[in-house]
Amino acid sequence: MRILICPDKFAGTLSAPEVAAAVVAGWRESAPGDELVVRPLSDGGPGFVEVLATAVPGRRVPVRTVDPLGRAVDGEILLTADGTTGYVESAQACGLHLLAPDERDPKRTTSYGLGALVAAAVESGVRRVVIGLGGSAVNDGGAGLLAALNAAPVDGTGLALPYGGAALLAADGLAGPPQTRGVELVAATDVDNPLTGLTGASNVYGPQKGASREDVLLLDAALERFAGVLERSLPSCPPGLAGLPGAGAAGGLGAAVLALGGHCESGIGLVSRLIDLEAAVEAADLVITGEGSFDHQSLRGKVVAGVAGAARDRGLPCVVLAGRVSAGRREAAAAGVTETHSLVDHFGGEPHGGVARAMANPADGLRALAARLAGQWSR
Template sequence: MRILIAPDKFAGTLTAAEAAAAIADGWRRARPEAETVALPLADGGPGFIDVLEAAVPGAERRTALSCGPLGRTVHADYLRVGGTAYIESAAACGLHLLAPAERDPSRTTTYGLGLIIAHAVETGARRVVVGLGGSATNDAGAGMLTALGYTCRDLAGEALPYGGAALASCTSIDGDPRTRGVEFVAASDVDSPLLGPHGATYMFGPQKGAGEADLPVLEAALGNFAEVAERDLGPAGASSWPGAGAAGGLGLALFLLGGRRESGARLTCEAVGLDEAIAAADLVVTGEGSFDGQSLRGKLAAEVADGARAHGKPCLVLAGRSDLGEHPRLAGVHSVADLVGGVEAAMRAPREGLAALAESVAGEWK
């Protein structure tokens, strides 16, 4: 049998490439005669450019001097493929750049992402695809816009300090952005608007360090900024568009620059040739760290499952943990946590646990 192994990252434990290798190792232990083909995938979050670099001919990695969510210097990699630059927002705004005690979306900024974009534009990029995911910010991309040449001002005409809380004082935005007519794409599978119970603050703020008392303050600040930004930059209503709330509101900032949203999972799957790989396989195996009902609503697992279904190929999910025991679109759902006795045990040895799960499933698969 030819087994296509096409997982996403297992957030916080394994990259997509590491997860694919672990599954392949475990599968071969049970079925040494099987041919395993690894095709790591990404949805726009951390690992986005690694996946593309490994799969896209002519991809060239470049480095920009930038800064992290609290202003510390970082050397951020991005990818160039012809005139297109692929950038991970997490390279400058990621949670992984902060210690847990430093996480505070009232202070963190997306300014560093703007520096990476400026570097790409100044070196000739005509299209910029920004993968949104894993951010530590909730500033609606105001920091990014500042790095690109806009100035967000308070009532006295002074430039705002960085961070989500400062947006409450924004009364105007002006400037001349250094984008040179570049086409922007927000690569994200988050369809949240900027505001509301399913928006940037209430859905994602707590994982970025926002306490319960911080949430209404940050929400009001985002609401004020959105009103000013739509008035001064347009288009009207952009804050309510699906994806405006992605990565702490970075989706909105890219819309203000004339950008559009595309599915990060679909974009990656098309770039790496997933459809052709499925057609050549007998069985498809995908996976992610936490698999639940949301995973099959436009996320990467859904792209893989739908592709397998279109070709009449069975699709299995191997996850770190799962709330689903089975699903009609899948041939099976299995989790490391169920195998090793809980989530904590699965997190302690993720690679070994995933390989053991793959070995167990392969031994039973007919």
Template sequence: MRVVIAPDSFGGTLSAPQAAEAMAEGWRRVAADDQLRLIPLADGGTGFVDVLHTVLGGVLHSTRVTGPLHGAEVDASWLRVGKTAYLEMAQASGLHMVPPERRDPDAAKRAGSRGVGELILAAAADPEVSRIVVGLGGSANTDGGAGALAALGGTPLDADGAPLPEGGAALARCAALAAPPALPAGVELVLAGDVDNPLLGEHGAAAVFGPQKGADAAAVEELDAALGCYAKVLAAAVNLDAEELATAPGGGAAGGLGAALAAVGGRRVSGAGLVRELCGLDAALDAADLVLTGEGSFDFQSLRGKLITTVAEAAAVRGVPCLVLAGRVAVGRREAAAHGVQDAYSVAEHAGGVEASMADPAGTLADLAADIAGQWSGSR
């Protein structure tokens, strides 16, 4: 049996390559003669650069940029392959940089994205780079990308002309930008997004992703209103329609960074689709009997342009069954099937609870894969 193993990363526990190796280790326990092809993937979020470095080679460059909280600097890398630079915003303003115990309403309202703009400038300073691809996902910030655009010249100001502090909540007082933000001359910007949510509203950056960053109901409402204020100011500064900026698909990616970078000329593409193409997933599926994919949490957000649905839909076109192995599963069987998923399996459920699965993420994922191999290997 020919099995393609193509997972995303599992939150903060396993990288995509580690998850793929764990699935393969478990599968081989039961079906040692099966042919396994490991293709770790990413959809623009955490692990985007590492996956592409593994597949494409290229040269990694490291720089220091402003982190998401308190102005503390963090190390971030970008990858140059030919004339293209690949970077992921999560290396500059990732949720993993905020410990779970600090993910409270205050942190959700204050986290910023300035480091992402600094990372873009670092890549653009390379004279060989003419195209920058930014992976959007896994963010700590809900600032509408205001911090990133401040690094590109568009510092948000209050009614008195004073610069606003970092974070989304302060944008409620945004009255103007110091200058229209702009990319360095001669650079094409591509936005590899992981979701299609808009900037504002019930499906927007604050409402959908704010709670996982620590925002309670009051903070979500405050952030959404502040982002609405900022969107009007930004749209006026770059001569865009404010309503279009606020509702465009993908604008809510990475805490609203998707909308900000689109406003300065970024072109949105599917992050999962881009990695799928660069990693040769389609050719691998052409020769496969089964595909395994997965991520930390298979939930309703997974169905909005993230990696699992990209893999599953590509498999379905070819009549190849697609199985999801995830830390937790919160998608119904019918909903999953509508996106090409044959079955979805929870590591936590198989391991006897979340605590048990988190104590040994690779081992419990391998155990689940072994159990599934016993059900599926040789079935075709």
């Protein structure tokens, strides 16, 4: 059999390539004669650069940057072999995983570190920078990113504002024109939320980043004001910025990209095209995908839904491996999912410590599940 293994990350435990490696190891224990094709995936969130590096000819360039609280961290740029495109990832500098739970406060976290990565990509001489958006700890509308590009928000007296979303309530202009050297910017994301309002960045994603209800209202008002500043200050900024689809991605980082004249593109669509996922699905007998939590949101444009839909359209079975499964069986089947298997159930479920064991030993659990599946599915 020809098995296509194309998982997303298991957030907080394994990267997509690590998930794929565990599945490969388990499958080979039971069915060593099968052909295994590995295509790790990402929708633009954590692991975006690592996944692309497995398929895009080029080199990874380390870049020293800062986390959402200004502490030094390591990031990188993936530069294509022809030198035309640079790929960067917001989660490397703005990721929620970089902060302890008691450090999460979107009123003061900044996207400056992502701006440093973008600036490094621009200075490398590329003509296009693709920014994977997702998993961020910020809600500053990309104000920090702009500051790293020489366009920091300032108050009415011309003084630079402190970092963080709350300070944008006093935004009145930008310190200068952004230094992007005419490079094309692309935001890779599968989030289509606007910047503000009930479905905006603050209301939908603020609470998971540490925002209280009062914080959400403050941050939404701050982003509304900042959107007006960007429209007045940047000729490249489209009108009605706060309401544009994708502007609310990653705490409003999508809005900054749009204001700089860039555009949003489907993250999973971009990755699938670069790794030629369609051809890999076409040639497969069975497709295995997965993610940390397979729930109702998974069926709304995320990696697993895209893979399952492609398999369904070709009449192929698609098996989902996940840390936890809570999506409805009928909904999953309609999306193209043939079977689901969870690490929590594999390790005994609750109240027997299934969640804790799944988090502690995800690779072991995936190997065991894959070995069992190979015994069931392999010819």
